[in-house]
């Protein structure tokens with residue numbers, strides 16, 4: 360495993376991201392902040408506590424990397440989500456890779472009647488994206504490699520790592536065989 364961003368760098372990046380969002384919205388405007396689960400949970404907990412405005416907080420589940428390192432069919436479960444109708448919504452996710460997840464969720468928020476929708480991510484992968492959307496707020500640009508830690512997983516492992524690391528091909532293989540039921 361090769362560390363890409365250590366704890367100090369992540370903290371600095373998240374603080375910078377919060378400052379940028381604060382500058383955009385100010386500290387008076389009410390914001391509905393939605394965590395894209397599961398990957399954003401560590402970032403989300405750190406980010407919302409740094410934001411200054413009054414917030415309503417909710418979650419939406421989106422999953423498309425079941426069992427692999429490449430994007431597949433996207434499943435969204437919005438049953439647990441709070442009402443976004445007429446609200447200014449900020450979607451928070453860990454990574455923008457193909458972009459399909461945030462693109463779909465942004466459209467859904469608009470369909471649900473959101474007044475405005477912005478997107479914030481910790482990581483923006485430098486690759487060709489599958490959509491025109493680009494995230495509004497980004498903490499880090501990263502190379503096109505499969506990363507884990509700070510919420511990001513492979514086969515639901517590694518989310519608890521306090522740093523962000525590149526998972527080497529041999530580790531991907533080893534984890535896959537270890538995780539066989």
Ligand SMILES: O=P(O)(O)OC[C@H]1O[C@H](OP(=O)(O)OP(=O)(O)O)[C@H](O)[C@@H]1O
Nearest residue numbers: 396397398422423424456457458459460
């Ligand atoms: O830009 P994209 O190519 O759409 O990839 C980004 C999405 O992929 C990951 O979620 P995943 O589907 O792995 O589910 P998880 O959050 O439960 O890990 C990640 O947390 C983002 O939500």
Ligand code: HPA
Nearest residue numbers: 456504505506507511512
């Ligand atoms: O690089 C990644 N790592 C973990 N999960 C992901 N989901 C999209 N890209 C990634």
